[in-house]
Amino acid sequence: MIITLDGPSGSGKGTIAKKLSEKMQAWHLDSGLLYRALAFFMNNHPAQAIDIFIAECDVQWISETGETVVYFDKTCLNPYLRTEQVAQLASKIASDCTVREILLHKFRALALVHPNMIADGRDMGSVVFPQADLKCYIDAPVDVRAWRRYQDLLKNDAAIQYDDVFFQIEQRDNRDRNRPCGALCCPDKALVINTTKYSVESAVDYIMSQIQKNITC
Ligand code: DC
Helix, strand or coil: CEEEEECCCCCCHHHHHHHHHHHHCCEEEEHHHHHHHHHHHHHHCCCCCHHHHHHHCEEEEECCCCEEEEEECCEECHHHHCCHHHHHHHHHHCCCHHHHHHHHHHHHHHHHHCCCEEEEECCHHHHHCCCCCEEEEEECCHHHHHHHHHHHHHCCCCCCCHHHHHHHHHHHHHHHHHCCCCCCCCCCCCEEEECCCCCHHHHHHHHHHHHHHHHCC
């Protein structure tokens, strides 16, 4: 069973996907993490082919924490991937249709090995898994998403400015929504969840009730 959760940055899709995967004991594919890992690798090894990274990276899901983890050369890359700089690099390389095509094959190969999967990203339901059992689109207004990200970043950086965070989120939204391939959009027949109205728990419960309604009967 494949469930997809797409949506813009800061919408809460990652947290919802993680909780859902823990509850359902289904593999969580955080596709953005692969874009981030690839961007990080390309930034540090500009001369190396993308194919080498994709063929040799190891993607795992830790059932105890619900976390997706990326390894390269036996090194866990996760600690380097959650910065705003890597997010911006990832958003830039994500506009390259060749990169997207390579990652699409990687995502589908992972789903063959882990057929019970919660996949979150920008194009999981629209392009990568259009035949998913349930497609969701997780959204919230840009100011709400920027405020959430700002509160998060404040924990480690007291000098962070809300206006800068808002600008970065808007810039990433524009790039993610307007690229020539795999652009962020609400997939056909997706369940739309606005996270200003739903807490993480209630969104997870709602999605689980829809899975039971749509898939088990
Ligand atoms: O979900 P995230 O913030 O970790 O994603 C980082 C970037 O990766 C995002 O700005 C766009 C890109 N991305 C993508 O283009 N397609 C996906 N399915 C997932 C992420």
